[in-house]
Amino acid sequence: MKVSFCTTCMGRRHHVEKTLLKNIEDNLPRHPDDPAVEFVLLDYNSKDGLKDWVANNAALRPYLDDGTLVYARYPDAEYFRMPHAKNMAHRLATGDVVCNLDADNFTGEGFARYLARAFADGKHAIVHPSFSLHRDLPVEKRGFSGRIALRREDFLALGGYSEARFGKNWGYDDIDFVIRGLAYGLPPQPMFDEEFFQVVPHDDKARVENMQEAASSKKEIKIRHASNVSLRHLRVVFNTFVSRVQANKGMYFGEGKILGINGAARVIRAEKAFVRVSKRGFRALLSLRRDHAMQKPATDNLAGRRTAEI
Numbered sequence: 001m002k003v004s005f006c007t008t009c010m011g012r013r014h015h016v017e018k019t020l021l022k023n024i025e026d027n028l029p030r031h032p033d034d035p036a037v038e039f040v041l042l043d044y045n046s047k048d049g050l051k052d053w054v055a056n057n058a059a060l061r062p063y064l065d066d067g068t069l070v071y072a073r074y075p076d077a078e079y080f081r082m083p084h085a086k087n088m089a090h091r092l093a094t095g096d097v098v099c100n101l102d103a104d105n106f107t108g109e110g111f112a113r114y115l116a117r118a119f120a121d122g123k124h125a126i127v128h129p130s131f132s133l134h135r136d137l138p139v140e141k142r143g144f145s146g147r148i149a150l151r152r153e154d155f156l157a158l159g160g161y162s163e164a165r166f167g168k169n170w171g172y173d174d175i176d177f178v179i180r181g182l183a184y185g186l187p188p189q190p191m192f193d194e195e196f197f198q199v200v201p202h203d204d205k206a207r208v209e210n211m212q213e214a215a216s217s218k219k220e221i222k223i224r225h226a227s228n229v230s231l232r233h234l235r236v237v238f239n240t241f242v243s244r245v246q247a248n249k250g251m252y253f254g255e256g257k258i259l260g261i262n263g264a265a266r267v268i269r270a271e272k273a274f275v276r277v278s279k280r281g282f283r284a285l286l287s288l289r290r291d292h293a294m295q296k297p298a299t300d301n302l303a304g305r306r307t308a309e310i
Contacts, residue, residue: 004095008085010044027112035116042089045077083161087254099149126181130190162247
């Protein structure tokens with residue numbers, strides 16, 4: 001099995017400098033049952049010298065050479081469109097399992113092994129941080145809600161993240177994505193291990209400064225910090241319930257021309273088909289509320305790590 005971690009960056013080189021090499025070293029295969037790993041870094045027209053830092057970093061060069069690290073640059077971005085950037089990075093990934101990994105996130109040691117076991121024996125699921133874990137931690141430790149993993153074929157079937165609904169401002173694309181995954185019929189696999197969710201602390205300005213609607217995005221973040229929910233949050237959940245499971249209707253997703261570390265060009269473009277909501281998916285959606293009522297996670301067979309169904 002191969003696990004691909006997909007990171008996007010626009011103006012966040014200072015975070016990538018802290019996390020990228022550490023994450024690679026913490027997930028390199030060291031045991032016979034460890035998966036192969038791939039780290040896709042999409043430079044979303046970052047103006048802070050990210051490309052030069054990657055190209056000239058001697059510690060990263062071996063990983064660029066052997067394909068562990070894949071660098072690509074999208075030079076046409078004016079603003080940071082989070083769903084489009086994520087879709088591009090995931091489309092570039094070649095792993096059996098794809099996992100979004102924000103630039104300010106540390107995976108923790110052995111996270112790829114954890115994911116490989118979660119998807120062992122051909123299992124299909126959607127792995128994500130527990131909503132209750134995110135709710136109970138202090139604000140400065142919550143920047144990991146986008147850590148979502150699933151099989152690459154399921155990512156493509158879902159049409160990726162919704163570029164039409166969430167392209168201009170911050171957040172909610174991940175909530176929408178998880179709910180659509182459940183509606184598609186993917187069993188939920190929430191994660192409770194805080195060791196996998198360490199982040200680089202930073203203020204909210206860094207989250208939104210490159211977005212088209214930065215002011216409204218920053219306001220929304222403050223509302224969510226204060227209440228863990230907002231009217232927009234509720235609208236997203238409701239709209240996802242009544243909309244198609246697959247995102248980006250009538251559109252290509254993650255489309256664009258990218259440049260490799262040596263300037264080689266490649267165009268990402270693909271069609272997609274529509275899928276129906278399964279009855280199993282609706283039951284999974286209705287089970288979301290159980291995560292908030294849960295008192296103590298059970299222990300499953302994933303290396304004895306704490307987990308539970310939501």
